[in-house]
Amino acid sequence: MKRICLFCGSSTRVGTRYLDLARNFGGLLAARGIELVYGGGSIGLMGAAADAVLEAGGRVIGVIPKALARKEVLHEGLTDLRIVGSMHERKALMADLSDGFAALPGGLGTLDEWFEIWTWAQLGIHDKPIGLLNFEGFFDPLLTFLDRLVAEGFVRPEHRAMAVVEREMGALIDRLKGASARAPLTP
Numbered sequence: 001m002k003r004i005c006l007f008c009g010s011s012t013r014v015g016t017r018y019l020d021l022a023r024n025f026g027g028l029l030a031a032r033g034i035e036l037v038y039g040g041g042s043i044g045l046m047g048a049a050a051d052a053v054l055e056a057g058g059r060v061i062g063v064i065p066k067a068l069a070r071k072e073v074l075h076e077g078l079t080d081l082r083i084v085g086s087m088h089e090r091k092a093l094m095a096d097l098s099d100g101f102a103a104l105p106g107g108l109g110t111l112d113e114w115f116e117i118w119t120w121a122q123l124g125i126h127d128k129p130i131g132l133l134n135f136e137g138f139f140d141p142l143l144t145f146l147d148r149l150v151a152e153g154f155v156r157p158e159h160r161a162m163a164v165v166e167r168e169m170g171a172l173i174d175r176l177k178g179a180s181a182r183a184p185l186t187p
Helices: 016-031 044-055 066-071 087-097 108-122 140-151 169-177
Strands: 003-007 035-038 060-065 080-084 100-103 130-133 163-166
Touching: 003 087, 003 108, 016 035, 016 044, 016 169, 035 044, 035 087, 044 060, 060 066, 060 087, 066 080, 080 087, 087 108, 100 108, 100 169, 108 130, 130 169, 163 169
Parallel strands: 003 035, 003 100, 035 060, 060 080, 100 130, 130 163
Antiparallel strands: none
């Protein structure tokens, strides 16, 4: 696995334990020789992960739409920065550049990107692994809801199983390296 796309929060209002998590995740990617693909910001968990990869001598590719580049604090020290026209272009390019996907705690944008990439796997658009780092049980309520979707017949068990969930970052990366979504296109 050469590159992992990371979805995570850009909020500056989060606790330091989340920023430390992102730094540690970025440092681990660099230590394992895995490049980071992410949303191109310099703040929040996004910026912390990118900074950690760069500080450890790793490579970081940021992808950000023009509108966000003007609004948000753009990370100008990246190995490779790609400015695109829209969020749709951003998601498609990040998917093309990546060998797998991981999400750390974040807000609506994080969930949007993670669910969309998971849906693409369900539809057979890609077969790259998708993971969720359930740090300190952050995603427990979401995982309970996902299991209810399966129980109620809205999501097939094999599609639910595509999402690799781990509480430890090393275990998550190991599982992503050995996984594939292998999603069938189903009606």
